[in-house]
Amino acid sequence: MEEADGLLVWHAEIDKKIIAKLKRCKAIVRYGVGCDNIDLLSARKFNIDCANTPDYGIDEVADTALAMILSLSRKILQYNENCKYYKSGWQENVLKENISNSIKRTSDHYLGIIGAGRIGSVIALRMKSFGVKVGFYDPYVSSGYEKVLGVKRFRSLNELAKNCTIISINSILTKETLGMINKKFINSLKKGTILINTARGGIVNKLDDLYYGLKKGTLGGVGLDVLPDEPPKKSEKLIKSWTNLKDPINKKIIINPHAGYYSSTSVIEMRVKAAENLKRIFGGLQLRNIVN
Secondary structure: OOOEEEEOOOOOOOOOOHHHHOOOOOEEEEOOOOOOOOOHHHHHHHHEEOOOOOOOOOHHHHHHHHHHHHHHHHOOHHHHHHHHHOOOOOOOOHHHOOOOOOOOOOOOOOOEOOOHHHHHHHHHHHOOOOOOEEEOOOOOOOOOOOHHHHEOOOOOHHHHHHHOOOOOOOOOOOOOOOOOOOHHHOOOOOOEEEEEEOOHHHHHHHHHHEEEEEEOEEEEEEEEOOOOOOOOOOOOOOHHHHHHHOOHHHHHHHEEOOOOOOEEEEHHHHHHHHHHHHHHHHHOOOOOOOOO
C-alpha cells in the first residue's frame, strides 16, 4: 500500500502506523457510512482527505428497522415460537400471551428517532403511514426540519425517552454518542419500550445494559443489526438469552449479523459510489462526502 495514490477501505483498520507509511496517498474512501476504523486525525496530519459513502443502502437499513419494529411490536416471533408448543387450544392462547407486556395498537405507539439523517428521516416518513406518532432528537439538523417531515422535534434525549414507546437509533458514532444508550438511559424509559439499533454498535454502552432493561421490563423488545463487538462475546448475558429458547426474554430479542445495509443492489451501489468518488481526485476534482 505504500505506493498507493488512494485507498478504498471496508473493514480494515487504517491506523496511525499504516497512514505514516503512505508515501503518495491523496485520499481514503470508505465503503459505508461509519469511519471509526480509520484514524482521521492522523490522516489530516498527513494531508490525506477521507470520505465515506453515506448515500447507499438507505432503503435497506430503513426497511430493516421497520421490520424489527413491527415484528417486536406485534410479537410475531413470540407467537411463531410459542404456538408450536401449545398443549391445547389455539387462538384462545393469545390472551395468555398478553398477560404481561400486552400488545398496543400500532397507532398508539410513539416512535422516537435518535438521528434524523437520511435513514432516520425515511423511517419517520414510513412509520407515519402506519398512524404512529413520530418525533426525533438531533441537535445537528436545522431548525424547522421537523416541519419538513411533519413530526415533533424533541429538544433533549431525556424528553424523547420519557415520551416514546419505540426508539430507533440512527445516529453516527462520535465521542458524544459512544455508549449513549446505557443503564441510566434505559431507566428513564417507559415500561415496555422497544429499542432498535441499526446504526453503530458502540452507541450501546454494553449488551448487559440491554439485558438489564429486558429483565426489569423497561425494555419490551430489542432489535439489533449492530453490536458493540461483532461477532458478540458468548459470555454476554444478552447473547446467552438470545441463544436459549427456554429463556423468557429470548423472543424479545432480534439480532442480525450487521446485514441491514445489504441487498443485491445496494452492495454494488456501495462499491460503485466509493470507487467513482476516489476516481475524482485523479481528475483534479475534490472528494465528495469528506469527513473530519
